[in-house]
Structures are given as structure tokens and as C-alpha cells.
Amino acid sequence: MLAAITALVLAPALASSHAIAEPRCAGIDYNAKVMEIIRALPTGGGYSRGNSFVSPKFQTHNIGGGNWELRVYDGFPSHCTSATYALFGHLVALLHNGGKISLTADQLRWLEVSWRTPDGAALVDGQDPWWIFNANGAGAAALIKHTGIGVSFRDDKLAEARPGDFLKIFWNGNVGASxxxxxxxxxxRRQVGGGEMICFWGSQKQGTRKRNGRRQPLYFPAREGGKVHTGYGEVCRPRGDIKHMVFSRITCMEQLSAGLADMRARADVNGEGPLRMPRPFEDTYLMSLRKKSSDHATLDSAYDIRPDASSLASVGSLQSEPTQ
Incomplete structure (x- = not known):
């Protein structure tokens, strides 16, 4: 049934009486910006979760006059979180370098993919921006919550989701270590071979799985005549493969500087030892997910992830809230 693409239909942003609130601080459609960046990115580059993985490089440059510029270089081979974090970095660079937002040099450097603290201690999932984004659970939703730059929500019927939303897919029903x-x-979303597909951009590697009694590809091309690339690329996956989805939408990147400053203020900046090195910001819930399992209700509560709008008919529209 899924061997060939028979129809290709983009899901429109559907109007709803329970629509996700979208406070665009400068009137900017950040979803459109994300999609523009995706169209400009390379395809492929390889996929790895092992020793050959190369993290994206964020470089901060002094361009004079007290101004700093961010340059982002995609790392290959990539994996899913490195690809989407690189995309987030490209968005930050586009806005900061273009004068739409303003980050300090320290804040730009804090967004880099760092493996150790200044005193040499290893960083782990749940610490500082990259390792929050990389963590189990819903890393994009967590970073958005901590910085206050957007809103996260569930939308099983895809009534509110829009192209350009970050998306955490759960292939099983578990959260955390399992x-x-x-x-x-x-x-x-598209119809492929008569079945509904969820389509997305990211970094992935083709494989197979058993469906309807026979082996089929894990991923399907996003367009008729297209192919599935190893690494960066847009693909589709049968809706039936997906157990849960968390969407995260950037609505207010102008809040990023204040959000990062708030994260730094909440970290133990006094540090320890004679050098008094700054300590990393720690999300203890995400850190716990490295070795423990949790549940979706706790995940939603931790990061203000709105429930599916279709379940709120008697509650009213979803509203965004300021970060705590």
C-alpha cells in the first residue's frame, strides 16, 4: 500500500476556535523563517550517533564597534538533535546579525555546542542550552520554556500544527531512559500510497520495519520522484508509526537575550574553587531522564506543553504564558 506516492497534499494551517496563541513580538512569522532556512541547507551529509558524529560549530566574531556576529557551520555526519539545533543556530544568526535581536558576546558563546565546563568538567544532557536541546523528553520544548521564546503543544489531529514547528516524535509511549x-x-502531512504520512525535515538514516506483514522502508520521500537521504533531508513517516507528538513553535525570539540572562542568573555563577568558574544551568528533570523513565503528564507539566486543542472544547483557546 505504501510502495508509491499517490498523492501529495500539504496540510494547511487550519482555522480553529481553539487556535494556539501566537504573540509575534516584532510581527515576524518565525515558522516561515525556519522553512526558508531549511530550503537553503544542504542535503545528506551522513548520519551518526557514534564516534564519527560531528557537532555543528557556532563561532562568535568581533566585527568592531562593540558588535559581534554569529556564524554557524553544519556538522556532518549529523543526528536528529544536532541537525535541528544547527537550524536553531541559523535562525539566531540570521536575526542577530541582521539586527532583529541583540545578544551579548557571552550569550552567543553560551549557545555553542560545548562538551565541558570552563574548569574541565564534562557537560551532560540537561545542562546549558545545547545539552537541554539534546536531552530525552522534549529538548526543544524545554529550551523554549526556559527562554520564553515560544509555546509548545500537543496536536494529534494536526489542527493547529504548522510547517516550521519543531516536533518531538515518540515512536513508543515512554519518556526518558526507555x-x-x-x-x-x-x-x-501527505497521503502516500493511500496512507496518511507525517512529513518533517531532520537528520535520519533509512531502514526498514514490518508493517502489514511485510518489510517496508522506515521513511518515504517527501515528494513524488524524490529520495530519502542519509543525514539532512525532508522525509515522511506513516502516522501509525508515531505514538506521541510534541510541537514547539517559536513566536518571540526577541525574548531570547532576556531568557538566556535569566537562565544564567539561576545558575550558580559563584562556582567553586579559587577560579570561581561559572557553573552550568541545570534542568534537573531533563538530567534525571538520562537514567530514569518518566511519563507524558509530567513532561507536559514541566514545560507548559498544552494539551491537544481538540480536547479543550469546553475550556477555551490556548494562551501563552510568560516564562517563570
Whole structure:
């Protein structure tokens, strides 16, 4: 049934009386910006979760006059969180370098993919921006919550999701150490071979799985005549493969500087020892997910993830809240 693409239909942003609130601080459609960046990125580059993995490089440059510029270089081979974090970095660079937002040099450097603290201690999932984004659970939702730059929500019927939303897919029903998931950017839904597909951009590697009694590809091309690339690329996956979805939408990147400053203020900046090195910001819930399992209700509560709008008919529209 899924051997060929028979129809290709992008899911429109559907109007709803329970629509996700979208406070665009400067009137900017950040979903459109994300999709523009995706179209400019390379395809492929390889996929790895092992020793050959190369993290994206964020470089901060002094361009004079007290101004700093961010340059982002994609790392290959990549994996799902490195690809989507690189995309987030490209968005930050586009806005900061273009004068739409303003980050300090320290804040730009804090966004880099760092493996150790200044005193040499290893960083782990749940510490500082990259390792929050990389963690089990819903890393994009967590970073958005901590910085106040957007809103996260569930939308099983895809009534509110829009191309350009960050998306955490759960292949099983678990959260944390026992979860199986994929972090991507939602691009739409399509009919492929008579079945509904969820389509997204990210970094992935083709494989097979058993469906309807026979082996089929894990991923399907996003367009008729297209192919599935190893590494960066847009693909589709049967809706039936997906157990849970958490969408995260950037609505107010102008809040990023204040959000990062708040995260730094909440970290133990006094540090320890004679050098008084700054300590990393720690999300203790995400750190616990490295070795423990949790549940979706706790995940939603931790990061203000709104329930599916279709379940709120008697509650009213979803509203965004300031970060705590």
C-alpha cells in the first residue's frame, strides 16, 4: 500500500476556535523563517550517533564597534538533535546579525555546542542550552520554556500544527531512559500510497520495519520522484508509526537575550574553587531522564506543553504564558 506516492497534499494551517496563541513580538512569522532556512541547507551529509558524529560549530566574531556576529557551520555526519539545533543556530544568526535581536558576546558563546565546563568538567544532557536541546523528553520544548521564546503543544489531529514547528516524535509511549524518539521540524502531512504520512525535515538514516506483514522502508520521500537521504533531508513517516507528538513553535525570539540572562542568573555563577568558574544551568528533570523513565503528564507539566486543542472544547483557546 505504501510502495508509491499517490498523492501529495500539504496540510494547511487550519482555522480553529481553539487556535494556539501566537504573540509575534516584532510581527515576524518565525515558522516561515525556519522553512526558508531549511530550503537553503544542504542535503545528506551522513548520519551518526557514534564516534564519527560531528557537532555543528557556532563561532562568535568581533566585527568592531562593540558588535559581534554569529556564524554557524553544519556538522556532518549529523543526528536528529544536532541537525535541528544547527537550524536553531541559523535562525539566531540570521536575526542577530541582521539586527532583529541583540545578544551579548557571552550569550552567543553560551549557545555553542560545548562538551565541558570552563574548569574541565564534562557537560551532560540537561545542562546549558545545547545539552537541554539534546536531552530525552522534549529538548526543544524545554529550551523554549526556559527562554520564553515560544509555546509548545500537543496536536494529534494536526489542527493547529504548522510547517516550521519543531516536533518531538515518540515512536513508543515512554519518556526518558526507555523512550524511542526523533527530533525534527514539521513540514506537513501527505497521503502516500493511500496512507496518511507525517512529513518533517531532520537528520535520519533509512531502514526498514514490518508493517502489514511485510518489510517496508522506515521513511518515504517527501515528494513524488524524490529520495530519502542519509543525514539532512525532508522525509515522511506513516502516522501509525508515531505514538506521541510534541510541537514547539517559536513566536518571540526577541525574548531570547532576556531568557538566556535569566537562565544564567539561576545558575550558580559563584562556582567553586579559587577560579570561581561559572557553573552550568541545570534542568534537573531533563538530567534525571538520562537514567530514569518518566511519563507524558509530567513532561507536559514541566514545560507548559498544552494539551491537544481538540480536547479543550469546553475550556477555551490556548494562551501563552510568560516564562517563570
Amino acid at each position: 523512550e524511542q524518539g526523533h527530533q525534527v521540524v514539521y513540514t506537513g
